[in-house]
Amino acid sequence: MSILVIAEHDNSQLSPGTLNTVAAAAKIGAELRVLVAGSGCGDVAAACAKIAGVSEVLCADFDTYAHEITENTAHLVKANLDGVSHVLAPASTFGKALIPYLAALCDAQPISDISDVVSEDTFVRPIYAGNALQTVKMSDAVKMMTVRTTAFEAADAEGGSGTVTAIDDAGASDVVTFKGQNLSQSERPELTSARIVVSGGRGMQNGENFAMLEKLADTLGGAVGASRAAVDAGFVPNDYQVGQTGKVVAPDLYIAVGISGAIQHLAGMKDSKTIVAINNDEEAPIFQVADYGWNEDLFTAVPALQAELDG
Amino acid sequence: MKVLVPVKRVIDANIRVRVKSDNTGVETANVKMAMNPFCEIAVEEALRIKEAGNAEEVIVMSAGPDKAAETIRTGLAMGADRGVHVNTEESLEPLVIAQLIKAVAEKEGADLVILGKQSIDDDNNQTGQMLAALMGRPLGSYISKIEKNDGGFAITREIDAGLEDLQIASPAVVTADLRLNEPRYASLPNIMKAKKKPIDALSPADLGVEVKNRLEVLKVEDPPAREAGVMVSGASELVDKLKNEAKVI
Numbered sequence: 431m432s433i434l435v436i437a438e439h440d441n442s443q444l445s446p447g448t449l450n451t452v453a454a455a456a457k458i459g460a461e462l463r464v465l466v467a468g469s470g471c472g473d474v475a476a477a478c479a480k481i482a483g484v485s486e487v488l489c490a491d492f493d494t495y496a497h498e499i500t501e502n503t504a505h506l507v508k509a510n511l512d513g514v515s516h517v518l519a520p521a522s523t524f525g526k527a528l529i530p531y532l533a534a535l536c537d538a539q540p541i542s543d544i545s546d547v548v549s550e551d552t553f554v555r556p557i558y559a560g561n562a563l564q565t566v567k568m569s570d571a572v573k574m575m576t577v578r579t580t581a582f583e584a585a586d587a588e589g590g591s592g593t594v595t596a597i598d599d600a601g602a603s604d605v606v607t608f609k610g611q612n613l614s615q616s617e618r619p620e621l622t623s624a625r626i627v628v629s630g631g632r633g634m635q636n637g638e639n640f641a642m643l644e645k646l647a648d649t650l651g652g653a654v655g656a657s658r659a660a661v662d663a664g665f666v667p668n669d670y671q672v673g674q675t676g677k678v679v680a681p682d683l684y685i686a687v688g689i690s691g692a693i694q695h696l697a698g699m700k701d702s703k704t705i706v707a708i709n710n711d712e713e714a715p716i717f718q719v720a721d722y723g724w725n726e727d728l729f730t731a732v733p734a735l736q737a738e739l740d741g
Numbered sequence: 742m743k744v745l746v747p748v749k750r751v752i753d754a755n756i757r758v759r760v761k762s763d764n765t766g767v768e769t770a771n772v773k774m775a776m777n778p779f780c781e782i783a784v785e786e787a788l789r790i791k792e793a794g795n796a797e798e799v800i801v802m803s804a805g806p807d808k809a810a811e812t813i814r815t816g817l818a819m820g821a822d823r824g825v826h827v828n829t830e831e832s833l834e835p836l837v838i839a840q841l842i843k844a845v846a847e848k849e850g851a852d853l854v855i856l857g858k859q860s861i862d863d864d865n866n867q868t869g870q871m872l873a874a875l876m877g878r879p880l881g882s883y884i885s886k887i888e889k890n891d892g893g894f895a896i897t898r899e900i901d902a903g904l905e906d907l908q909i910a911s912p913a914v915v916t917a918d919l920r921l922n923e924p925r926y927a928s929l930p931n932i933m934k935a936k937k938k939p940i941d942a943l944s945p946a947d948l949g950v951e952v953k954n955r956l957e958v959l960k961v962e963d964p965p966a967r968e969a970g971v972m973v974s975g976a977s978e979l980v981d982k983l984k985n986e987a988k989v990i
Contacts, residue, residue: 440902497905500870500880523900527882530835530867534874539836539955542865552959557863558758562767563964567957605879605913609895609906622901626989650990658919668885668899668920675779675859675919677901683989693757694861700967704987706979721970722982731976738976739990 431515432461432485436507438524439466439474441496446623447520449481449587450579455518456483457547457582463488464592465510467503469496475594482586485593492599497608498524504532506600511536514572515550521576521678522622533574540574541566543678545581559674559697579622580680580701614669618644619653621670626652626683629672629699632659633688633709633728640666642732643687649739655679655699657689673698688728691716708732742796742889742911744787745851746821747842748780748803750812751862764960774808776815779857782917785924786887787855788820795889798822800849804841806830810940817935818927824940825849831952837945839871844948846876851912853894858883858916869916879909885920 433455438445448464455462464478465488475489488510494502507517507528517532519525521543533540545563546554552567553575621627628647630640640654647654655677656670672679674697684702689695691707691714699705700719707720710727717723724731752758752767753775759768776784787799801816803809804827813824827841846854859866873880881887885904886897893911897904899918909915927935945952973979983990 499907500882501873504874523883523898526866527870527880530865530870531874531880533867534836534839534871537836539834540867541956542867556964557961558752558767559861559864560964561758562760563962565959565962567959569955569957603879605893605910607908609908611900611903611905613903662919667903668918669901669903671919674861674864683983683987694754704983704989705967705970706983717970717972719967719970721967721987722979723970723972724974724979725972734976735979738980 431459432463432513433459433516433518434511434514435462435464436503436517436519436525436528437464437466437474437478438520438522439468439471441468441471442473444474444477445520445522446584446620447522447579449584450582451518451520451577452481452484452585453582454544454547454577455516456585458516458550461485465507466490467495467506469493477587479592479594480588480590482589484590487592487594488597489594490597490599494599494602499603499606499608500527500531501603501606502600503528504535507532508535509600510597511572517572517574519576520579525576529574529576536572538570538572538574541568542576543578544575545578559693560700561693578678580678614667618647619651621653621655621672622677622679624653624679625681626650627655627679627681628652628685628687629655629657629689630660630665630687631657631689632663634660634665637665642736646685646732646736649736652681652683657692657695686716686720687732689716690714691719742852743850744790744796744799745846745849745854746780746783746787746799746801746816747854747856747868748784748801748812748816749777749857749860750774750803750805750809751777751860754778754861760961760963764962766958766961776812777857777860779859779917781924782919782921783855783857784816784819784821785922786917789922790889800825800851802827802842802845804829804833804838813940814935815927817938818932819925820931823938826940826942827945827948828942829945829952832954833952834954834956835865835867835871837950837952837954838868839875840950841945841948842868842872843875844950853912854914856914856916858918869914873914876914879913881907881909881913881915883918884915885918887915
């Protein structure tokens with residue numbers, strides 16, 4: 431039996447989270463396959479074949495998969511489950527939409543956001559915004575799940591020698607039509623895999639003030655994130671949001687600026703290795719999870735920190 | 742057009758949950774419960790669609806024990822027209838819930854089903870996707886915008902890389918993300934009015950659904966606690982600690 435990982439990519443680059451998902455799959459068993467659905471995605475398939483431990487890459491290179499339409503990808507995966515015991519995808523918006531849809535097509539009950547593998551049928555996952563950890567045993571013949579990518583070290587992107595097998599188009603939905611995307615353009619590292627993240631909250635007061643955090647992030651080689659409050663207020667786009675229902679990050683260094691530390695925000699960052707909190711409210715809950723707290727007005731603290739780093 | 746909004750009763754978002762000492766789950770006895778926040782957003786959107794003249798009826802449903810009716814009542818107090826309560830004491834996994842919703846959606850002839858994208862208790866984020874798959878109808882997950890048009894619905898989705906626009910045919914299943922709207926509070930007159938609105942009670946068997954769970958929860962535990970940190974008083978102290986103590990820059 432083999433374990434099938436669904437690759438996430440943009441037709442030219444594999445998402446970093448896919449490597450962590452392969453690592454989770456490798457903890458379950460040895461025979462690893464990766465499925466790549468895309469259009470003009472040959473480079474991605476070749477990259478997947480090189481991941482350490484991957485023996486076969488199934489590649490569906492058709493217009494049908496040019497965009498990540500959940501329906502189309504789910505029907506494709508369903509058609510390629512021969513000999514498959516587990517299906518894993520990163521717990522990104524891509525994987526979180528795909529896996530339950532696929533599971534329902536296959537009459538299976540998936541689990542979401544696994545953070546550890548206990549055995550081939552038993553997994554750990556956070557519930558209640560990470561305030562509890564649940565150990566769950568699955569009984570379906572094909573076990574389907576999304577993976578909390580920050581909980582697993584990335585698999586080695588080099589060293590594998592898998593084969594690439596072309597698979598058939600499973601057909602496109604005639605009731606869903608792609609219209610367009612408005613993607614955030616950034617030269618910075620991707621938020622969920624960045625080594626350093628600088629995040630701003632309601633205390634930033636407006637979107638313009640985020641320029642301070644962007645400068646700090648660029649100095650440190652990090653990404654910029656935000657709390658839900660900052661996104662809801664329109665300071666920054668939705669894809670900046672770190673939290674229970676946004677992105678989960680676990681960088682080496684997380685700097686929370688003007689973020690009070692609501693439970694749902696902590697859920698998205700409390701597994702960071704080192705947490706710095708800058709807040710002018712000494713009662714802010716964020717200080718309870720911070721390794722280094724700095725009770726200071728952020729408009730004083732951030733420029734001072736920048737100056738110190740600039741030397 | 743008929744809009745169906747499935748809602749879930751969860752521990753209030755402001756309550757700090759406690760793991761039970763026998764590690765079987767979290768403490769729910771004598772804990773304040775509320776409608777799942779994402780479900781409130783779903784109800785609000787359905788009401789706005791109706792208020793814009795694009796729907797005739799908004800139906801709120803929930804599956805669960807007697808108390809689930811309170812959560813349906815909350816939806817009625819916000820302005821929904823009537824409720825459907827699938828009454829069962831059994832614990833329900835998302836696949837079963839999706840089967841129950843499908844049965845109600847088909848019975849009612851719903852043109853649009855709006856769900857919250859995730860419940861804040863189990864954090865599964867599954868039911869809407871599973872419902873769309875079971876119904877064989879288009880899925881709009883994580884939407885921040887929906888507009889009725891001739892072909893069905895134009896939707897905008899919040900995805901990890903930004904925003905995505907799709908056109909989906911009717912009937913459709915969509916799941917609400919945070920930025921879809923800001924839910925209203927129920928006014929006192931509407932809370933009074935809601936008490937007279939009808940709630941149909943059904944059992945899973947009435948809907949032809951067998952409650953068959955697939956997962957076994959072996960234990961529920963506290964996550965590892967973080968050690969208490971220290972306060973710093975200035976930039977040079979912070980940078981020194983990050984460089985020499987934490988060694989992260």
